[in-house]
Amino acid sequence: MGSVAASKTRVLAVANQKGGVAKTTTVASLGAALAELGHRVLLVDLDPQACLTFSLGIDPEDLELSVHHVLTKGLPASEVVIETDDGVDLLPATIELARAEADLLTRTGREHVVRTALEELAEGGTRYDWVLLDCPPSLGVLTVAALTAADGVLVPLQCETLSHRGVGQLLDTVHDVRRFTNRGLEVWGVLPTLYDGRTNHARAVLDNVAATYRLDVLEPPIPKSIRFAEAPAVGRSILSTSRRHRGADAYRAVAASLTQR
Numbered sequence: 001m002g003s004v005a006a007s008k009t010r011v012l013a014v015a016n017q018k019g020g021v022a023k024t025t026t027v028a029s030l031g032a033a034l035a036e037l038g039h040r041v042l043l044v045d046l047d048p049q050a051c052l053t054f055s056l057g058i059d060p061e062d063l064e065l066s067v068h069h070v071l072t073k074g075l076p077a078s079e080v081v082i083e084t085d086d087g088v089d090l091l092p093a094t095i096e097l098a099r100a101e102a103d104l105l106t107r108t109g110r111e112h113v114v115r116t117a118l119e120e121l122a123e124g125g126t127r128y129d130w131v132l133l134d135c136p137p138s139l140g141v142l143t144v145a146a147l148t149a150a151d152g153v154l155v156p157l158q159c160e161t162l163s164h165r166g167v168g169q170l171l172d173t174v175h176d177v178r179r180f181t182n183r184g185l186e187v188w189g190v191l192p193t194l195y196d197g198r199t200n201h202a203r204a205v206l207d208n209v210a211a212t213y214r215l216d217v218l219e220p221p222i223p224k225s226i227r228f229a230e231a232p233a234v235g236r237s238i239l240s241t242s243r244r245h246r247g248a249d250a251y252r253a254v255a256a257s258l259t260q261r
């Protein structure tokens with residue numbers, strides 16, 4: 001655990017306003033992979049559906065406090081963060097987060113609520129090497145607040161679909177965030193997910209998106225596999241439920257490449 005403790009915290013937002021593209025799976029799996037490499041990792045669930053929280057074995061119904069209290073009531077994140085069996089810490093969400101979007105809409109500084117919460121956590125002495133932000137499937141206040149807190153954004157993309165327009169909108173939002181709230185935000189690239197390497201179609205879609213928007217493509221693609229659907233049911237990521245699976249190894253390889261940036 002100690003080898004990387006001195007480095008600066010890197011905050012990565014995993015965002016795409018399209019649902020079902022493996023944002024949450026990517027956050028859980030990359031988090032577990034980074035933890036395997038000895039990094040201290042915090043995952044932040046910013047989706048009111050709380051899928052990340054569920055998938056790490058925590059029932060949101062059992063939680064008194066969640067990320068909603070941190071973002072809208074100023075509760076210190078340190079009072080809400082929980083350790084998980086997957087070797088990462090989690091700032092969990094509950095359905096109450098659905099109200100945060102409306103609560104924050106009229107608040108000064110709403111774009112900065114995630115950044116401020118993370119800064120306060122660091123100032124309180126809790127150090128992480130990585131903070132991964134699991135964004136909701138929209139480009140609303142919570143996603144903008146995540147992008148404002150982030151050093152980089154990673155865009156999971158399901159290559160079967162021709163969702164080019166969605167990518168353009170997301171990049172427009174990134175540009176706005178860069179202009180108004182977070183000059184340093186970088187797009188780290190698209191991550192091909194639910195990838196079916198047997199078809200040329202997936203590769204063609206990917207090449208097209210990368211060229212159209214001049215985006216880097218992170219390698220390797222994450223293969224489509226039923227194993228991914230099974231892992232959340234037992235509250236662990238695929239890295240522990242199917243340790244030697246090629247899907248787990250793909251996320252390990254992506255995590256290793258992120259640490260090289």
Ligand SMILES: Nc1ncnc2c1ncn2[C@@H]1O[C@H](COP(=O)(O)OP(=O)(O)O)[C@@H](O)[C@H]1O
Nearest residue numbers: 019020021022023024025194223224225228229
């Ligand atoms: N590589 C994969 N192969 C097969 N199914 C996957 C893969 N990655 C994610 N899934 C499944 O796809 C669904 C959507 O994934 P999720 O991570 O919740 O997406 P999002 O957070 O973008 O909505 C989930 O049921 C998940 O288990």
Ligand SMILES: [Mg+2]
Nearest residue numbers: 023024047051
């Ligand atoms: Mg999700």
